[in-house]
Amino acid sequence: MSDQPHTIPEYDPQAVEAEARRWWTDHESFRAREDPAREKFYCLSMFPYPSGRLHMGHVRNYTIGDVIARHQRMLGRNVLQPMGWDAFGLPAENAAMARGVAPAAWTWDNIAYMRRQLQSLGFGIDWSRELATCQPQYYRWNQWLFLRLLEKGLVYQTTGTVNWDPLDQTVLANEQVIDGRGWRTGALVEKREIPMYYMRITAYADELLEALDTLTEWPERVRLMQANWIGRSEGVEIAFPYDATAREATGADGLLKVFTTRADTLLGATYCAVAAEHPLATAAARSDAKLAAFVDECKRGSVMEADVATAEKRGMPTGLYVLHPLTGARLPVWVANYVLMGYGEGAVMAVPAHDERDFEFATKYGLPIRCVIRSTTGAYTDTIAPWAAAYAEHGITVNSGAFDGLGFQAAVDAIAGALEAKSLGRKRVQFRLRDWGISRQRYWGTPIPIIHCASCGAVPVPEDQLPVVLPEDCVPDGSGNPLRKREDFLRCTCPKCGKPGRRETDTMDTFVDSSWYFLRFACADNGQAMVDERVRYWLPVDQYIGGIEHAILHLLYSRFWTRVMRDLGLVSLDEPFARLLTQGMVLNGIYFRKTETGRIAYFNPTEVEEREDGAGGTRAFLVTDGEPVESGGMGTMSKSKNNGVDPQVLVDTLGADTARLFTMFTAPPEQTLEWSDEGVQGAARFLKRTWKAVHGHVAGGGATGPLATDLNDGQKTLRRQVHQTLAKVSDDIGRRRTFNTAIAAVMELLNAVNRFEVATAGDRAVVQEALELLVLMLSPIVPHICHRLWNVLGHPGAIIDVSWPQPDPDALVAETREIVVQVNGKVRGRVTVATNAAEAEVRAAALADGNVQRFVGGQPVRKVIVVPGKLVNVVV
RNA sequence: GCCGGUGUGGCGGAAUUGGUAGACGCACGGGACUCAAAAUCCCGCGACCGCAAGGUUGUGUCAGUUCGACUCUGACCACCGGCACCA
Numbered sequence: 001m002s003d004q005p006h007t008i009p010e011y012d013p014q015a016v017e018a019e020a021r022r023w024w025t026d027h028e029s030f031r032a033r034e035d036p037a038r039e040k041f042y043c044l045s046m047f048p049y050p051s052g053r054l055h056m057g058h059v060r061n062y063t064i065g066d067v068i069a070r071h072q073r074m075l076g077r078n079v080l081q082p083m084g085w086d087a088f089g090l091p092a093e094n095a096a097m098a099r100g101v102a103p104a105a106w107t108w109d110n111i112a113y114m115r116r117q118l119q120s121l122g123f124g125i126d127w128s129r130e131l132a133t134c135q136p137q138y139y140r141w142n143q144w145l146f147l148r149l150l151e152k153g154l155v156y157q158t159t160g161t162v163n164w165d166p167l168d169q170t171v172l173a174n175e176q177v178i179d180g181r182g183w184r185t186g187a188l189v190e191k192r193e194i195p196m197y198y199m200r201i202t203a204y205a206d207e208l209l210e211a212l213d214t215l216t217e218w219p220e221r222v223r224l225m226q227a228n229w230i231g232r233s234e235g236v237e238i239a240f241p242y243d244a245t246a247r248e249a250t251g252a253d254g255l256l257k258v259f260t261t262r263a264d265t266l267l268g269a270t271y272c273a274v275a276a277e278h279p280l281a282t283a284a285a286r287s288d289a290k291l292a293a294f295v296d297e298c299k300r301g302s303v304m305e306a307d308v309a310t311a312e313k314r315g316m317p318t319g320l321y322v323l324h325p326l327t328g329a330r331l332p333v334w335v336a337n338y339v340l341m342g343y344g345e346g347a348v349m350a351v352p353a354h355d356e357r358d359f360e361f362a363t364k365y366g367l368p369i370r371c372v373i374r375s376t377t378g379a380y381t382d383t384i385a386p387w388a389a390a391y392a393e394h395g396i397t398v399n400s401g402a403f404d405g406l407g408f409q410a411a412v413d414a415i416a417g418a419l420e421a422k423s424l425g426r427k428r429v430q431f432r433l434r435d436w437g438i439s440r441q442r443y444w445g446t447p448i449p450i451i452h453c454a455s456c457g458a459v460p461v462p463e464d465q466l467p468v469v470l471p472e473d474c475v476p477d478g479s480g481n482p483l484r485k486r487e488d489f490l491r492c493t494c495p496k497c498g499k500p501g502r503r504e505t506d507t508m509d510t511f512v513d514s515s516w517y518f519l520r521f522a523c524a525d526n527g528q529a530m531v532d533e534r535v536r537y538w539l540p541v542d543q544y545i546g547g548i549e550h551a552i553l554h555l556l557y558s559r560f561w562t563r564v565m566r567d568l569g570l571v572s573l574d575e576p577f578a579r580l581l582t583q584g585m586v587l588n589g590i591y592f593r594k595t596e597t598g599r600i601a602y603f604n605p606t607e608v609e610e611r612e613d614g615a616g617g618t619r620a621f622l623v624t625d626g627e628p629v630e631s632g633g634m635g636t637m638s639k640s641k642n643n644g645v646d647p648q649v650l651v652d653t654l655g656a657d658t659a660r661l662f663t664m665f666t667a668p669p670e671q672t673l674e675w676s677d678e679g680v681q682g683a684a685r686f687l688k689r690t691w692k693a694v695h696g697h698v699a700g701g702g703a704t705g706p707l708a709t710d711l712n713d714g715q716k717t718l719r720r721q722v723h724q725t726l727a728k729v730s731d732d733i734g735r736r737r738t739f740n741t742a743i744a745a746v747m748e749l750l751n752a753v754n755r756f757e758v759a760t761a762g763d764r765a766v767v768q769e770a771l772e773l774l775v776l777m778l779s780p781i782v783p784h785i786c787h788r789l790w791n792v793l794g795h796p797g798a799i800i801d802v803s804w805p806q807p808d809p810d811a812l813v814a815e816t817r818e819i820v821v822q823v824n825g826k827v828r829g830r831v832t833v834a835t836n837a838a839e840a841e842v843r844a845a846a847l848a849d850g851n852v853q854r855f856v857g858g859q860p861v862r863k864v865i866v867v868p869g870k871l872v873n874v875v876v
Numbered sequence: 877g878c879c880g881g882u883g884u885g886g887c888g889g890a891a892u893u894g895g896u897a898g899a900c901g902c903a904c905g906g907g908a909c910u911c912a913a914a915a916u917c918c919c920g921c922g923a924c925c926g927c928a929a930g931g932u933u934g935u936g937u938c939a940g941u942u943c944g945a946c947u948c949u950g951a952c953c954a955c956c957g958g959c960a961c962c963a
Contacts, residue, residue, distance in 0.1 A: 049962090089962080090963085162961070174962075175961080176961085221881060225880050228880080229879075304959075309877040338877095437960080510962095547957095548957060548958085549957060549958070553958085553963095554963085585956085636957095666889080666901085672956075676888065679887095682901050747900055748899075818896095825943065825944040851930090863943060871895055871896070873895080873944060874943090875944090
């Protein structure tokens, strides 16, 4: 370097970032235009709910998307990266109740603030396509499609179970039920059956399941979770005829239908169990007060599956009997709280010997246990009694009369055949997936376009009367849907008969809004149609990025909705998201104290200091009073735990690039990310070092000439590392999406450049190339500082318009290679051999190594394994 | 309870196809610069034994496959996400 004194300007992130953003804005750099001549790349991050301020999860999500989008742009693709707002939802109503403001005003304020935040982070978003789902020009198409599906029978009405708060007289969301009580009133929650609209997603169950195989660029775990959620199982539907008791109670000659995947165990059925909501339970409860009380009890409490599944198994006999379809034996019918009305037929046949839940239940209530399966090995047979546990594996049938001695599939086939002959059963496929209930008894959502008429019933709103506009000035008070009090909204005329009607006040699930917003970004300005031909150019989304918590519902509904639109001829694609990245959560430390009243008070990590406790560990203290606080480990950032970090503070102090670098470097994108103030400082330090390296190089001496054709060894070594790093970073960003390792490689490169001694013009040329490529590699991740440094390195244009570089194959060539030598799998030495050395040569060099010989110690060599270019293992 | 995931130094993490465990960063220790501090730069840093060379051990636990296992198989433990009205 020059020995002349020179000054390096201080790195001022605010100035550098403002300048870069101004350039992008002035040049409309991120405005995406359809161009059939260019290959497109649609990069989409899950749009945020406008909750008020961005949180670290948003910063992480959108930085990942922006890095990919900017990299693809440099690779020459026509990139679309849009942004919008998932603007309907419960938090707006809660905020309204807490502050007395209308949800619309609150939502729009939040959107304005969060849009500025996103802009300050330098994301390359095409804001001309921005949309919010609470705008009538958006949600009118929810209504329009709802009506199309109603015509096609893909939307239907039936009753559904909801959480009911008896004091507030209102429906509660699952998250508003805390320990079985309403969150505001504390009243015990009841279940209530109300009419609701459903979308027939089960009609697409098979296709949604099978097409998972085509999603090769989705994480395996997401595909697995979806497959299990859809839950296709092949089994037999079996009808148990009512006996006289059941006929009398129901007044009909009925059949109790059950579905089972274990028809091979049918001869071991000793009772049947039905859900509390099942017609047989209802019938039996009419004449049995005790049973009625039990049924009522089962109907109380939470509707959540997790609660139902973990509850203690309880039941009561109905006093009714059904007949075994093959033997004619009378089997008692029980009501059991572990049978779900929503799955299958709401009734099960119980085989205690071969099902764990049935076993537990039968043991508890003294019901008979009958073994009809023995294991193929004979380790479990019907003579082992009393049984300590159910034998739920597949095996060989016993005690099954004509069906004895059969394996699983043969037994199922034979028994299904026998049932079919008697018209008491048939093979069929059952899905775990249920139809999608979209009705919500809430205000801040898309109005369901239905008019209720005293004479015509539920009448669809005619298409030319859409949208049904939601009044924006309601202030909910927590007791029921405020729309029910809005006469101006309710009053209307029946489209069929012209008499006065009343509007439906239920609104749509917000998952409806998010099931197609990715299509609308292609044509957000179209006021005449839901979608247009531009969808054909941009879709499918090439890369979708969002939280793992959306792995099932949002993604499944979107896949369903896309197919529905396809079948209506609106789009021509099956799958909306070609490639998916599910990012992990952002965690931070949790600190708390238990107060005397037993309440827990949480402290933000910024108020807490970790000090050494003298015993090798650390202990946390509150800064304000110096007293200890308890440490609760790491948890997701949340208001309730008071452990959130406001990204804005970080952006305002250290800059957007530091925020971006930290979130990309600290963990791979799919894993959880632990917040660390020290880690943030580390990221800032690296940017400063990069800044200094570039400025130091430029200040070090005049113009830089071209690379010499005959480089010396030191120059070759640095150049090899530069191009190796470029190859790795290209792969890490482009294919593996492991931004953390890409950054680590660039850090190593910067260390190597800083160590490299510059003496000659040839050295300068090598460093110039290294720094240019280094800045290019970093530019998708920290675009602002790279925008400036590119100019500092002597380039007049903007780095955003530079193509992603290719590694120089000549630079990658090395003459020698270090090979690890193991003896019996343990590293005992290293030898350097020519890159093109033959196997025998490598082997000889390995065996000649001093330390290797010491460990071989004259013992006979049994085997030598040579892994080309990597290692040699000598087995003695 | 069911489905899915994760577990590696003091900490975050790396090891891409079964082939050098701990890259890179943080924290910490030592040194340089400074009147001093901060910043910056240099060196060290899994544990145990050893002056060193080097050795032993080590990837949640236990067992297995293999010349070789963080990686594959089985059982178990702990934590995290989802479970259909949070988004």
